[in-house]
Amino acid sequence: MSTPIEPASLSDQFESMAELVTVNGWVDRSKLEAARADLIKNGKQAVLSDKRAMGRYLVERHLLTSEQMTELDVIVQQQANFPTYHLLKKLGAGGMGTVFLAKQAGTDQILAIKTIISRLKEDPDFVDRFHRESKVLAGLDHPHIAKVIESGDSGNTCFMAMEYVEGPNLATLLKDHKVLPERYVLRVIRQVAEGLAYVYAEAELVHRDIKPENILISRSSGVTDPFPADDAAKLIDFGLVKPVDDDEHLTQTGMTIGTPLYMSPEQIRGERIDCRSDIYGLGATMYHLLTGTTPFVGTSPGAIMSAHLTQPVPDPAQRVPGLTAKTRDLVMMAMAKHQEQRFLTFEAFLKAISAALSELGEQNDASPRLLRKPLVLKPPTAKPPPKPGSQRFDQANTEHGQLANTTDRILNKFRKKNDSEGVLDGSKVVMTPAMGGVVSPATPVQNQSVAPASPATQRMELPAKSVARASQRSKVFDEDPNESHGTGMLPWLVLAAAVAALVIWFLL
Known part of the structure; x- marks a missing residue:
């Protein structure tokens, strides 16, 4: 049995439909060819002569979605108004109308065609001004203006054909x-x-x-x-x-x-x-x-x-x-x-x-x-040390001496307290008043003469245990963590008596 032959006119219709759906990226060419072969095999060549019928068939085969079919209907409906153009794709829509991608018959030049919505089409003043200005724009040519090719009335709409970018x-x-x-x-x-x-x-x-x-x-x-x-x-x-x-307001159209x-x-x-x-x-x-x-x-x-x-x-x-x-x-x-x-x-x-x-x-x-x-933050600049004899040097020495004197008073207070409590450990640590902190345990050095130090750099020695106890005091509460707290053995004796009484009661 021979395969039915597709008429030339049906082939042209199919090619037009194939270009439409492939330009929009809806269906692959190979799947369209398979659908056409299936229609011819089953004697349904008539479907190929109608783009809408072909679209519905593609929806049945799940090759097109319902939304794509709706857009296809819009393109096919508008195509009847443009016999000299082949509409390919809907580019967009706005308050003034809809823009389509089209190919001019005879030249195959790709253009953008803007159609005007019916409400504006019914306003004769707007239509006259639209055509008048479109003709003026068609005579202008500038590299940064999309060139207007032509404008006119076609079918039930008026349009403007312009350069496609x-x-x-x-x-x-x-x-x-x-x-x-x-x-x-x-x-x-x-x-x-x-x-x-x-x-x-x-x-x-x-x-x-x-x-x-x-x-x-x-x-x-x-x-x-x-x-x-x-x-x-x-x-x-x-x-x-x-x-x-022009004193007319376009707001007159509503x-x-x-x-x-x-x-x-x-x-x-x-x-x-x-x-x-x-x-x-x-x-x-x-x-x-x-x-x-x-x-x-x-x-x-x-x-x-x-x-x-x-x-x-x-x-x-x-x-x-x-x-x-x-x-x-x-x-x-x-x-x-x-x-x-x-x-x-x-x-x-x-x-x-x-x-x-x-x-x-x-x-x-x-x-x-x-x-x-980018946000660039400048690094802090280190100040050079003051030179001897300068005002800044003298001020630094004065502040340094005041700090040393204050530190001396604090250390003397600690020393008096520790002397009254008694020193149990003979090891000592060295503290530098100017630094205000413990430096290191001091190793006893005998038979060594030391030159007298200035008040700002004088080193003082304190018992290590006393300093350690002082340094362990809470930073939140002024308590000594080494100090014992509690009520002794009394709670434990009470608890033991209660347990014994409970055992005796249970046995009886």
């Missing part, structure tokens, strides 16, 4: 490393500021949503350094851009556009904005990258926005003591509450970044400076 975003780097090196942060933010300055100079557009998630990092393949000096930043998500002379964690006070209030609003967003982003935490935190977006409006910006140098002064001042000035107190232009902001990099050393140094400096 293969690499992590700054939010991912923060998640992996908690904080980023100061030099690396300055370099990346400088690149983003250069891109924003270019867009603002060419089209007077404000981004409005600066945050780590919107800054992608393009890096060379095979690099092992976590923070390479040649990393290139690419700013994405210009879907929120707004001309400076929500505040932007991310509260990095939003400027004037943007929160819905006031007229300019480049200084993006500078505030850059400062808040720098704060997060350098310290590992956002400038303000709260239990709700409203609480965070209120903090941006009313609370002073916490000093980043208090959280990162190793932060250089110029970088600290740069962040604080960029996040000033009032626009007129910030950097007035991107050029001024960029100049401050260059000054901060200069403070760190050579700007082209390939090795980034680590964020936190």
Whole structure:
């Protein structure tokens, strides 16, 4: 019996499905081939013509999970709106819409396609502005701005196709490393500021949503350094851009556009904005990258926005003591509450970044400076001994003599006490008053003349047993451990009588 032949059209459908599930990393190619062979063998070739049916079959064979099947449905549903693109993967979703990885038909160019949510699609003013600004961005070209390819309406949605940057975003780097090196942060933010300055100079557009998630990092393949000096930043998500002379508020759609964690006070209030609003967003982003935490935190977006409006910006140098002064001042000035107190232009902001990099050393140094400096404690410096005849030498001798006199009085007190108690042991120990402690047992030396000593260095001899008893006294209670305590034999006699009485009573 011959094996049924798969029609060419079904083969194309399967290849499209295979690319979709393998790009997402859901199923291995070998397992897909086995599933296709099984369908053909059992005469179920029709399943291969429908991606959703094929997905359900893979779920039945436990090759796909239910969550993966749900995501597959979203991609297949959106695919109907993009006949000139082949959607491959869902990259993410936000308040504005969903972003897909796609391949352009005919050129096989890999792009990122952002679709707009239906609620914004129903707002004609927003759609008109979105297309107008997308066309302006499509005519701009800068190495640190993700290039916009085209925008338009397709099916039931409007979209923007832009350059796809293969690499992590700054939010991912923060998640992996908690904080980023100061030099690396300055370099990346400088690149983003250069891109924003270019867009603002060419089209007077404000981004409005600066945050780590919107800054992608393009890096060379095979690099092992976590923070390479040649990393290139690419700013994405210009879907929120707004001309400076546009008095319409995007809040008319029923929500505040932007991310509260990095939003400027004037943007929160819905006031007229300019480049200084993006500078505030850059400062808040720098704060997060350098310290590992956002400038303000709260239990709700409203609480965070209120903090941006009313609370002073916490000093980043208090959280990162190793932060250089110029970088600290740069962040604080960029996040000033009032626009007129910030950097007035991107050029001024960029100049401050260059000054901060200069403070760190050579700007082209390939090795980034680590964020936190190790705490270095200086060892104590030993003071040189005083020279004879100096004031310090005389003072030392005076203090030394006072200490010796005090020690002499204490030793005399002990000697009188021991003399009254009697000395049972003739061995002696030598004590040095200036040292205030026992040095060593003294060996008797006879027929040896000793020169008289000064009061400060005079050596005195005490009976060893007396000194030992004195040294054994408790440090907590003033008791002599060698002193006997107790009530003698009386308790033992009472106990013996009680035991005898108990024995007699038992025998009777």
